[in-house]
Amino acid sequence: MRLVATGLLVLMAAVFLAARHFQNLHPAIGFLRAFSEAAMVGGLADWFAVTALFRHPLHLPIPHTAIIPRNKDRIAETLASFLRDNFLIPSVVARRMQRVDVARAAGRWLADPGEGRGRLRAGIGRLAATILESLDQERLGGMAKRVLADRLRALEIAPLLGRALAAAMAEDRHRPLLDGIVGWAAKVLEANEHLVRAMVHERSGAVMRWTGLDETLANKIIDGLHKLITAMAEDPAHPLRAKAEEGLAKLAQDLQQDAARRAQVEAFKNELLDNPALADWWMGIWESGRAALLRIARNPDAMLKGEFAAAMRQLGETLQNDARLAETINRFVRRAAVGAASDYGDGIVRLVSDTIRGWDAQTVTGRLENAVGRDLQYIRINGTLVGGLVGVAIHAVDTLL
Incomplete structure (x- = not known):
């Protein structure tokens, strides 16, 4: 020109x-x-x-x-002031973000695997793979393990378990747990009938052994236990189930209010966190997760086939159709953007000003x-x-x- x-x-x-x-x-x-x-x-x-x-x-x-x-x-200075006054003031950001529908935009992006999305997905995959491969995996895994362990140590889990158990009992969601315990007891009894017979035989006198009454007594005990377990499984109002529910309610209360019980739970938690076997298990989980992330990053198209792709499309459709969920996400994004403008706006302005001055x-x-x-x-x-x-x-x- x-x-x-x-x-x-x-x-x-x-x-x-x-x-x-x-x-x-x-x-x-x-x-x-x-x-x-x-x-x-x-x-x-x-x-x-x-x-x-x-x-x-x-x-x-x-x-x-x-x-x-x-x-x-x-x-x-003028450009920095323009950015600060027109873009990076929290009130301005909040007003502009009111017109941005992040949730439905993300929903459309997830639901429609278009060509542009493929290029973006490939670029993000390459970047993620490069980052994962360049990091020291042992240090990164150890750091993640330490952060998780520190958070768990600082968290008193006994009251949380107590409240969760109390809430489950209030909504009758504990019944499957009792059913599972009863079913487990039936399997244990069936697998260990020979131990019951051996115990009765050892504690019986010579007369009972000579007459075979020990075998009869053992059969009666085993039959009685089977009938008791069957009755508990079939009758939700069985007295023993009621006793078990009372025990669970007491446990929920103790977990929240009994200092000794809470201390026992905390001691067990800390002992578990200090166990080397848990550390080895965590590192194995971390390495498996990292390998899975690398496979996904290197081949994002394969990742988005089958059930995972269907789940992503379902999530995209939900974000577009569920007004309440979309509003919740948009509200969170607005607050995050306003918070970022409030916390980092002055720093961004100084960065622009100092860069141009330099x-x-x-x-x-x-x-x-x-x-x-x-x-x-x-x-x-x-x-x-x-x-x-x-x-x-x-x-x-x-x-x-």
Whole structure:
């Protein structure tokens, strides 16, 4: 565009010279000379104005030229103030975020595996794989283990377990647990009938053994236990089940209010966390998880096939159709954005201001000129043409008078 604008100015100069040489051949050539002469004046004036923004024209220290390099620091401060006043004030961010529907946009992105999404997914996958491979896995896994262990140590789990158990009993969600215990007891009894028979045989006298009454007694005991377990399984109101429920209710209360029981739970928790076997198990889980993440990152298209893909599409449809969930997510995003503006807005403004101040004058000039240079060259072209038309108008008025 600079070449076009300069070429047009050179063309006007050539037309002017030609018109000046042949102006006596016809009166109309005078209009052509007036056009080209005024066009040169307009083009040169706008060239001077455009150049004066970024540098000294012809390297001459003319006053009020090289405006942008001389005012670099003021531009940095003005731009930083513009960002702060129009983008990074919490109230402004909150107002702008009111119009942003992040949840439904994410829902559409998840529900529609389009071409753009594939490129984005591949790029994110490569980045995630690079990060996972570059990190020290033992240190990272150990750090994650320590963070998790520290959080668990700081968390008193006994009251949480007590409240969870009490809530489950209030909604009868503990019944499957009792059913499972009864079923487990039936299997244990069936698998250990020989132990019951051996115990009865050992504790029976010689007469009972000689007469075989020990075997009969053992059978009676086993049959009685089977009938008791069957009755408990079939009758939700069985007295023993009621006793078990009383025990669970007492346990829930003790977990919340009994200091000794809470201390026992905490001691068991800390002993479990200090167990080397748990550390080995955690590192195995961590390595398996990391390997799975690497497989996903390296082949994101395969990840989004089958059940996982269906789950992602279902999540996307839910985000688009569930107004309450979408509003909850949007509210969370708005609060996060407002919080980020409040916490980091001043830092972002200082970063922009200090970065521009740190640029040398040539860098500032080059970047701004590249951003708006095309339009500035159109100013030169328009100045050349408009100047020429003004010159024609003046020449016409002079000819008529």
